[in-house]
Amino acid sequence: MRLAVLLSGRGSNFEAIHNAIERGELHAEIVCVITNRPDAPGYQCARKWGYDSYVIDHRQFATREAHEAEVLRVLDQARPDYIALAGYMRLLTRSFVERYRNRILNIHPSLLPSFPGVDAQAQAIAHGVKISGCTVHLVDENLDAGPILVQRAVEVRDDDTAESLAARILVEEHKAYVEALRKLS
Numbered sequence: 001m002r003l004a005v006l007l008s009g010r011g012s013n014f015e016a017i018h019n020a021i022e023r024g025e026l027h028a029e030i031v032c033v034i035t036n037r038p039d040a041p042g043y044q045c046a047r048k049w050g051y052d053s054y055v056i057d058h059r060q061f062a063t064r065e066a067h068e069a070e071v072l073r074v075l076d077q078a079r080p081d082y083i084a085l086a087g088y089m090r091l092l093t094r095s096f097v098e099r100y101r102n103r104i105l106n107i108h109p110s111l112l113p114s115f116p117g118v119d120a121q122a123q124a125i126a127h128g129v130k131i132s133g134c135t136v137h138l139v140d141e142n143l144d145a146g147p148i149l150v151q152r153a154v155e156v157r158d159d160d161t162a163e164s165l166a167a168r169i170l171v172e173e174h175k176a177y178v179e180a181l182r183k184l185s
Contacts, residue, residue: 011042
């Protein structure tokens, strides 16, 4: 499996994927890593590990479409089988999703369809749910929607804060992303 990774931040899910490949647990090749943020720690990891890595800063483009055109140019050259959104904090346009239909994966820190969007852990606590978790899904035109590939549950404790719940969910995210990619390979 040829895999492209798009990220905006620390890249912990990217790191989990990289480590699974290194340990031989995931038969994949990361063909490129793209970030929209030049200061993203995940980008520094990608460079350190020797991946073809690109900063395509959305702030340098007049429109979302112009930014995506450059991202697509790099992706088309890399020829990935799948694209893993690993903390990529940009909404993709319909045309981007159509170009890679059923080949873009995202991870979200809730058991979708519950609590899409930002602050999923705070939403879970505010609603008093007893179980939360994470979801890896194929991306469609809608926010945090599309066919679900893997879900992993995490108990919501009475003393949880959004931060403590997020930390426990993140551990499961790392497992879930690798599991979802294995299913597709």
